[in-house]
Amino acid sequence: MPALPDGDEAPRDGALPATAREAVGQRPFGIYLHVPFCTVRCGYCDFNTYTATELGPVGGAKGASVATFVDAAIAELDLAQEVLGEAPAVSTVFVGGGTPTLLPAQDLVRFLAAVRERWGLADDVEVTTEANPDSVDVDSLRVLADGGFTRVSLGMQSAVPGVLATLDRTHDPANVARAVAAAREVGLAVSLDLIYGTPGETLEQWRTSLETAIALEPDHLSAYALTVEEGTKLAARVRRGELPRPTDDDEADKYELADGLLADAGFDWYEISNWSRTPRGRCRHNEAYWRSDDWWGIGPGAHSHVGGVRWWNVKHPAAWAQRLAEGSPAAAREVLTAxxxxxxxxxxxxxxxxxxxxxxxxxxxxxxxxxxxxxxxxxxxxxxxxxxxxxxxxxxxxxxxxxxxxxxxxxxxxxxxxxx
Incomplete structure (x- = not known):
């Protein structure tokens, strides 16, 4: 997985420069929670995620296990409240990973309640969790919806079993439809995430994935070109010649196919890799990133931005939890110039x-x-x-x-x- 960027030393108490502190409240404010746990590591993934085997004995440390993670995350919310003081009601909350829904649904609701207690939630707040299609059902999604979540983003990636196998994705493609139906039943908006350019994926296979996703009638769809990241299992297979390296021309053809099919189905692009049926269906949390609004990132490796100051937490869950117990878990920060x-x-x-x-x-x-x-x-x-x-x-x-x-x-x- 990629190294954290270089930066200046971050203060151990997490304090912000006066200029940034004075800017709090001038732009929308969001919260991101990074849940670093996965059941297996997908071959293409270089995200900051860990399986139980990778965590080893430290998986039982406070904050470095599924059972104790949310308690540590709430402790970082306490730090954020101390640093920011009065802040505007939170406009968006996004729980990503990893597979956030490996945590009990009630723990995710407890985290959201802690955000509400500290700053309040905007009347039209958007609250999203990512999910593997195999990791949710109607009961867990109902707990989330009743607790204040408004969206679920399902990692579909492909509708073609062979493509999923190349990516080391373990979910049953049929479970995507089941998860979408369950989310609809409890009143959650639905986003589907797709990946194109998997080694060996044909244009017709990509068409199949798009048409399958469109038929599920999601509110939102994301389509990302696969990047073969160094250090991943996929990169090793490409380097050994077991799989072909994706080409720019192939990915361009697949992007154009996606944009055309989605437009014909009533989706409008609002960001290069994102489409929605209506303006309300857009992911406002991601729009906040693209517009350089303010957000506090909670969890190992999470990035934050407030008033032109950007910082990032240490990556390993155990190191994050340890540093948090002593002050700020930030590894470094940078104050952006004009x-x-x-x-x-x-x-x-x-x-x-x-x-x-x-x-x-x-x-x-x-x-x-x-x-x-x-x-x-x-x-x-x-x-x-x-x-x-x-x-x-x-x-x-x-x-x-x-x-x-x-x-x-x-x-x-x-x-x-x-x-x-």
Whole structure:
């Protein structure tokens, strides 16, 4: 799994600079909880996750086991409350992982109740948990819905058993439909996550996955290009020649197929890799990331951002729990400069359907817009209206567009697939 980024030393009490503290309340505020537990490690995954075998004896340490994890997470909420003081009601809560629903549903509800007790929840709060289709049923989902959860994001990945096997995904494809039906029964909104570009996956197999997902009528669908990450089992198999390496052209074809089929089915793209049936169906928590709002990340390896200060926790569950018992679990942090914040705004906002106002660009970036329109990467009508909005081709070449908008350098356009 990837190393944490370098950064400055984080204060042991978690205190924020005055400028960041004064900014609290000026933007929407969210909470992210990273649950690091999985029953098995998927061959493509480099996320900060651990099986019981990988945790070994420390799995019984407070905070480093399923049984004690939420107690430690609530302790980090206490730290956040101490650092932030008065903060706006929480707009979004997202529980990710790992497989968060390996925790008892009542523990997830208890965590949400702790968030509510400290800051309150906005009237239209969005509360999401990720889930493996095999890890939920109507009873557990009802506990979540009754406790305040509003969405479930199911890791479908593919509808083709052979593709799932290559990814080392262990769920039964039929359980996706069962999980969707159970979520509908208890009133939860449903998102499905798909992956395209698995080694050996054909375009027709990808079509099958898309059509199967669309037939389930989710509110939201995400489709991400597979990245072969170094250090994973999948990367080793590709390196040994057991599996072909995904190609940019193949992933571009699959993205275009997804965008076309989803549009025909009534889904609108609102971010490069995300589509929803209605504006209400968007994942507002992820939109907060792309718009650089404020959020506190709870759990091992979780990242946070408040008022231009970004920090990240130590990765191992036992180390996180130990540092939390002594103060802040942050490994390091960085205070973003005005230039860094501007570049990041361009990088993230351009991914959104609404695009980026051209007056947020540096002069060289504004000069580059006309050329990007001529290359078919930026919508000309939107540009006339003062916004940079990607065309479908532009979404396939986002890195190139961002490069031009930030640096204004006339490098030749090269085909780049979307990777998330």
């Amino acid at each position: 230039e860094q914040r501007s570049d990041e705004e361009i990088l993230l906002w351009v991914r959104l359907r609404e695009g980026l106002p051209t007056d947020r660009l540096p002069p060289e970036g504004r000069r580059a817009v006309a050329g990007l329109v001529a290359d078919g990467l930026v919508d000309g009508r939107a540009a006339i209206g003062g916004r940079v909005v990607l065309t479908r081709r532009g979404r396939l070449l986002t890195d190139t567009v961002v490069h031009h908008l930030i640096a204004g350098r006339p490098d030749p356009v090269a085909v780049e697939a979307i990777h998330d």
